[in-house]
Amino acid sequence: MHPSVFSEQTVVDRAISDICILLQCSRHNLNVVSVGKGLVMGWLQFLEAGRKFDCISSPTTAYTIPVHVEEVKDIVSVAKYILIVEKESVFQRLANDKFCNANRCIVITGRGYPDIPTRRFLRLLVEKLCLPVYCLVDCDPYGFDILTTYRFGSMQMAYDAKILRVPEVQWLGVFPSDFEKYDLPQQCLLPLTAEDKRRTETLLLRCYLQKEVPEWRLELELMLQKGVKFEIEAFSVHTLSFLSDQYIPSKIQEVEVLPGNKI
Amino acid sequence: MKFFTDREICYADILPPSEVRARIEVAVLNFLKILTCADPAISDLLLINRKSSNRRVSQGLLTDDDTWIFLSRSFCKRSLIRANAAKAFIRVWKVMEMCFKILLQEKRVTQRELFYKLLCVSPDCFSSQLQVNRTIQALLRCSRFSLGIMASSRGIVAGRLLVQEPDKEMVDCSECGSSGYAISGDLNLLDRLVMKTDARYIIIVEKHAIFQRLAEDRVFNHIPIILITARGYPDIATRFLLHRMSRTFPELPIMALVDWNPAGLAILCTFKFGSIGMGLEAYRYACNVKWLGLRGDDLQLIPEESFVSLKPRDLQIAKSLMSSETLQEKHREELALMVQSGKRAEIEALYFHGYDYLGKYIAKKIVQANYI
Numbered sequence: 001m002h003p004s005v006f007s008e009q010t011v012v013d014r015a016i017s018d019i020c021i022l023l024q025c026s027r028h029n030l031n032v033v034s035v036g037k038g039l040v041m042g043w044l045q046f047l048e049a050g051r052k053f054d055c056i057s058s059p060t061t062a063y064t065i066p067v068h069v070e071e072v073k074d075i076v077s078v079a080k081y082i083l084i085v086e087k088e089s090v091f092q093r094l095a096n097d098k099f100c101n102a103n104r105c106i107v108i109t110g111r112g113y114p115d116i117p118t119r120r121f122l123r124l125l126v127e128k129l130c131l132p133v134y135c136l137v138d139c140d141p142y143g144f145d146i147l148t149t150y151r152f153g154s155m156q157m158a159y160d161a162k163i164l165r166v167p168e169v170q171w172l173g174v175f176p177s178d179f180e181k182y183d184l185p186q187q188c189l190l191p192l193t194a195e196d197k198r199r200t201e202t203l204l205l206r207c208y209l210q211k212e213v214p215e216w217r218l219e220l221e222l223m224l225q226k227g228v229k230f231e232i233e234a235f236s237v238h239t240l241s242f243l244s245d246q247y248i249p250s251k252i253q254e255v256e257v258l259p260g261n262k263i
Numbered sequence: 264m265k266f267f268t269d270r271e272i273c274y275a276d277i278l279p280p281s282e283v284r285a286r287i288e289v290a291v292l293n294f295l296k297i298l299t300c301a302d303p304a305i306s307d308l309l310l311i312n313r314k315s316s317n318r319r320v321s322q323g324l325l326t327d328d329d330t331w332i333f334l335s336r337s338f339c340k341r342s343l344i345r346a347n348a349a350k351a352f353i354r355v356w357k358v359m360e361m362c363f364k365i366l367l368q369e370k371r372v373t374q375r376e377l378f379y380k381l382l383c384v385s386p387d388c389f390s391s392q393l394q395v396n397r398t399i400q401a402l403l404r405c406s407r408f409s410l411g412i413m414a415s416s417r418g419i420v421a422g423r424l425l426v427q428e429p430d431k432e433m434v435d436c437s438e439c440g441s442s443g444y445a446i447s448g449d450l451n452l453l454d455r456l457v458m459k460t461d462a463r464y465i466i467i468v469e470k471h472a473i474f475q476r477l478a479e480d481r482v483f484n485h486i487p488i489i490l491i492t493a494r495g496y497p498d499i500a501t502r503f504l505l506h507r508m509s510r511t512f513p514e515l516p517i518m519a520l521v522d523w524n525p526a527g528l529a530i531l532c533t534f535k536f537g538s539i540g541m542g543l544e545a546y547r548y549a550c551n552v553k554w555l556g557l558r559g560d561d562l563q564l565i566p567e568e569s570f571v572s573l574k575p576r577d578l579q580i581a582k583s584l585m586s587s588e589t590l591q592e593k594h595r596e597e598l599a600l601m602v603q604s605g606k607r608a609e610i611e612a613l614y615f616h617g618y619d620y621l622g623k624y625i626a627k628k629i630v631q632a633n634y635i
Contacts, residue, residue: 035472035475036441036475048440049440050438058431062445063445064442066440066441066442067475088415089376092415092448093376093413096413185383187386188379188383231375233373233379236376236379236380237382237383240370240376
């Protein structure tokens with residue numbers, strides 16, 4: 001309607017952010033919604049706008065995270081923890097291995113950078129269920145960025161961080177040190193590209209790495225120093241179900257048994 | 264018009280793991296037989312050629328509606344003898360071996376995981392994901408899914424449809440909210456879905472945002488429709504389900520709601536005819552899809568400012584569509600109009616008339632039977 005003022009989508013997006021800051025509200029308060037991207041599966045049951053999501057009856061089926069998170073209620077769960085995975089392919093792997101049958105948990109993925117409904121949903125689950133939250137990402141700058149988005153919020157939506165961030169998120173893996181620990185062959189290590197190195201250096205400048213999570217900083221520096229990265233899928237070289245049968249359960253056990261080991 | 268086009272088709276079968284393993288075993292035995300016979304030789308691997316030169320079109324006998332694309336029997340050879348192609352030859356065997364092992368375990372694998380496994384087992388042969396992907400295609404004339412490769416689906420369904428997975432509860436897709444019913448990537452599961460409907464039309468929506476808008480507005484409570492989207496370029500599972508729907512409910516016309524640009528028409532054509540990229544699996548899932556909107560006669564509804572000029576990529580797509588012999592006459596005219604005007608428009612432009620306008624627009628067009 002006003003093409004001289006609004007020439008592109010990005011102009012509109014920025015304007016919406018400005019309005020949110022001005023009015024000190026969130027995007028969804030302005031009734032601005034995005035298409036839903038996230039998936040959830042596991043030992044969870046809830047209602048959304050009259051529709052029942054019964055993940056408990058089939059814990060290995062994926063359900064789309066509802067877009068209107070404010071309409072979610074009656075959350076019931078018998079899970080012991082929430083697991084966030086970065087990629088859809090890892091989510092699929094866990095579903096295929098029937099991970100939730102053997103492990104009482106809720107698995108969520110934002111399929112890459114999480115969208116707002118996914119982050120709000122996660123926040124809601126944490127508030128209602130008070131469960132520990134573990135995050136599993138690739139050992140590369142993108143993975144780390146996604147981890148920090150869940151935990152601290154994103155830079156673009158910094159004004160909304162209070163509602164969208166989830167400080168309970170813990171970094172479960174994958175760490176640079178896991179490479180030797182789990183005996184991965186050398187070919188699985190991929191070199192950091194120049195772009196990756198630049199990204200990592202930018203990430204290291206972020207303020208929360210100084211104060212709130214200095215341990216994360218050490219791991220990131222190790223990644224940069226070694227100049228290599230690797231993906232979660234690398235674990236499939238041992239057996240396809242290595243991730244579900246061994247890696248994740250052992251990591252969780254480490255965190256639970258030694259609570260001081262929190263990272 | 265050929266009567267025996269069936270003989271020319273090369274198609275990929277959806278096979279159970281035991282069958283695929285059997286085919287691999289046969290391939291190995293054949294290779295060994297030629298190697299150990301009196302006149303030994305290393306036999307070449309014949310893989311179906313996935314180039315446009317090998318593309319054939321089957322024209323429907325009575326109407327245009329049954330046209331589809333398939334790959335014919337032109338082979339490209341993978342041979343150990345040719346020096347620069349030797350590695351490609353070895354790669355095919357390595358992938359077959361890996362798939363065999365995975366099928367034996369009765370597991371599934373993602374392409375990325377397959378890459379890592381191959382990388383570690385044979386680092387000299389595989390250096391990139393792309394090589395793995397290329398090698399998998401057209402292997403053994405069975406679908407990728409049969410080889411044990413997990414694929415996700417981007418498709419969703421909403422509207423007047425009841426689906427029931429085997430041994431599970433019936434799901435009502437009109438009660439699924441704005442996120443709809445997610446289409447599984449498991450083709451075996453989709454094959455066993457029980458479906459019931461009281462809808463009168465099926466509408467394919469190009470974009471997720473439009474789908475969400477229509478689902479949220481519960482458009483299917485006003486018009487008896489099923490909404491389906493692949494959220495962009497269609498994947499195999501979505502096409503598979505659409506095809507099943509068209510076979511289960513043959514009296515339901517299928518219509519597409521796409522943006523007014525060559526890419527939108529390309530998506531319509533992929534649902535309708537298949538694509539070479541999907542090669543051997545294309546023919547199975549072709550459906551008779553009609554073009555509901557946006558079309559040339561809707562342009563008057565769109566404000567002038569919403570038009571954007573066509574980019575070079577759009578013109579490229581238009582050119583390749585024009586040159587395809589499957590394109591219907593009326594669609595061809597629409598495409599020519601697009602190129603001539605040099606402009607494109609998105610469905611969202613219709614929101615100019617109000618957010619509920621889209622539902623009314625669809626209803627009006629259906630009632631007027633205004634689709635080509």
